[in-house]
Amino acid sequence: MILRKLLYLLLCLVLLSISATTQPNVKASPDTIRVPQDYTTIQEAINQASPGDTIQVSAGTYREHLYINKTLTLKGENRENTVIDGTAAGYVIKSESTTVDISGFTIINGSNGILLENCNGSILKQNIVNGFPQRGIWLHYSNSNIISDNIVSDNLWRGIVLCGHSSKNTVTCNTIKDNGNGLCMTGEDNILYHNNFINNQNQTRMLSSFKNAWDNSYEGNYWSDHNRSEFDRYGICDTPYVIDARNQDNYPLKSPYILGDVNHDAKVNIIDISTIAIAFGTQLGEEKWNPHADIDENSKIDILDISTAAKNFGKEWKHP
Numbered sequence: 001m002i003l004r005k006l007l008y009l010l011l012c013l014v015l016l017s018i019s020a021t022t023q024p025n026v027k028a029s030p031d032t033i034r035v036p037q038d039y040t041t042i043q044e045a046i047n048q049a050s051p052g053d054t055i056q057v058s059a060g061t062y063r064e065h066l067y068i069n070k071t072l073t074l075k076g077e078n079r080e081n082t083v084i085d086g087t088a089a090g091y092v093i094k095s096e097s098t099t100v101d102i103s104g105f106t107i108i109n110g111s112n113g114i115l116l117e118n119c120n121g122s123i124l125k126q127n128i129v130n131g132f133p134q135r136g137i138w139l140h141y142s143n144s145n146i147i148s149d150n151i152v153s154d155n156l157w158r159g160i161v162l163c164g165h166s167s168k169n170t171v172t173c174n175t176i177k178d179n180g181n182g183l184c185m186t187g188e189d190n191i192l193y194h195n196n197f198i199n200n201q202n203q204t205r206m207l208s209s210f211k212n213a214w215d216n217s218y219e220g221n222y223w224s225d226h227n228r229s230e231f232d233r234y235g236i237c238d239t240p241y242v243i244d245a246r247n248q249d250n251y252p253l254k255s256p257y258i259l260g261d262v263n264h265d266a267k268v269n270i271i272d273i274s275t276i277a278i279a280f281g282t283q284l285g286e287e288k289w290n291p292h293a294d295i296d297e298n299s300k301i302d303i304l305d306i307s308t309a310a311k312n313f314g315k316e317w318k319h320p
Contacts, residue, residue: 032056042066042074042084057105063087065110068095076104079128086110095119103127113155116142125149133157136179140164143187149173156180159200162187163207171195173257181205188212193249196256198224209246218291219264220249222256234292235264256317260309262292266317268309276305 030052039045042062045055054073059081066084068074076082086092086109093107096117106128107113113129113136116122125148129136136155139145141164152159152174159179162169166187175196176182182200183192188210197203203223214220223241230238235254242248255266262272279290284299295305 030054034058035062036060046070046072046074057082061085065090066093068093068100069098071099073101074103074105075101076127079104079106079126082106083108091115095122098122101125106130113137115140116145118142120144122146123148127151128153130154135159135161137161138163139166139169142166142169144168145170147171147174151175151177153177153179158184158205160184162190166190173259175256176200185212186210191216193220194257195221196224197221198256204243204247206244206247209244211246214241214243214247214249215251216297218251220251220253222253223249226252228252228254233263258312258315258317260295260312260315262295262309268312268315272309273306273313276301276309280306 032054033045033049035042035045035057041064042057043064043066046068049055049072051071057076059077061083063085065086082104083106084092089111091112092110093114098119099121101123103125108130112134113132115138117140119142122145124137128151130153132155134157136152136159137147138161143166158181159176160183162185167189169190171192173194177198179200181202182197182204184205184207186208191213193216203225226241228237231254237252240248240250241252253264255264258268260268260272262275276293279288279293279301282289282301293301293305295308
C-alpha cells in the first residue's frame with residue numbers, strides 16, 4: 001500500500017513537471033521598455049516588446065519608419081521635442097490589425113504620417129503631424145478609435161482621413177490647419193466636436209455622404225470660414241455650419257476651442273471659473289445644470305471641472 005502511494009505521488013510529480021515545462025511563457029503584468037536606454041531604436045523596442053507593453057521614448061530625434069502589429073502603448077516624453085523623422089517616402093508609423101495608443105510625438109518627413117489599417121479601439125493623442133505630401137493621419141477600415149488633441153497641419157493633400165468605411169470613431173480637440181483638405185471621410189456614425197478647422201483649402205471633404213455627428217448636442221467645432229452672425233453668451237453660433245445634405249455642425253463655436261474656456265471667448269479666466277462654480281454640484285436634468293460647464297463630460301459638475309479650468313487658467317488662443 002505504501003509503495004503504491006509512493007509510486008502514485010511520483011507519477012503526479014512527473015506529470016506536474018512536464019506540464020510546467022510545456023506552459024507558454026506568460027508575463028504576469030505588462031512591462032515598460034525605455035528608448036534609448038533599453039534599445040537604441042523605437043522599432044527594435046517594438047520588435048522585442050510583448051503585447052500590452054508600454055514603450056517610453058525619451059526626447060530626441062529618431063530617424064526611422066515604424067511598423068506595429070501588436071497591442072502596445074507608444075509614449076513620447078514631449079510632443080515638442082520627441083521627433084520621429086521618416087526621412088523618406090512611406091508611412092512614418094503604420095499599425096496593422098491591432099490596438100495601439102500613440103501619444104507625445106512630432107511626426108515629420110515621409111509620404112504619410114500615421115496609418116491605422118484594420119485597427120479598432122486605438123488612441124492617437126497629443127501628437128504633431130506636420131508637412132506630409134499625402135496624408136497626416138489615415139484610418140483605413142478602422143473603427144471605434146479616438147483621435148484627440150493633435151495638431152495636424154500643412155499636409156499637402158489631406159490632414160485627417162477616415163475611409164474604407166471607418167465608423168464610430170471620435171475626433172475631438174484637434175487643431176486641423178493649413179492642409180489641402182482638412183478632414184476627408186467615407187464612414188458613418190463618427191462623432192467630431194471641439195476641433196479647430198483653420199484655413200484649410202477645403203475644411204472637409206465627404207468622399208461619400210453618410211450620417212455623422214459634428215457636435216455633442218451642445219457644442220460643435222470652430223470653423224475659420226464660417227459666416228457667423230449671432231452668438232449666445234456661451235459663444236455658440238445660431239447658424240449651423242453646413243457640410244453636405246446629411247452632415248452639419250449645429251453648434252459651431254465663436255472662437256477656437258480651448259479646454260476650460262466655458263464661454264468660448266478664446267481665453268480661460270475668472271468668468272469661466274465662476275460659471276462652473278454657479279453650476280457646481282448639479283447633474284444632468286437638474287435645474288442649474290449647465291452642459292457648457294461640464295468640461296469632462298461626465299454629466300455632473302464637480303471639482304474635476306473646476307480643477308481642469310484652473311489648470312488652464314490664463315491660457316489664450318494662439319495660432320499654433
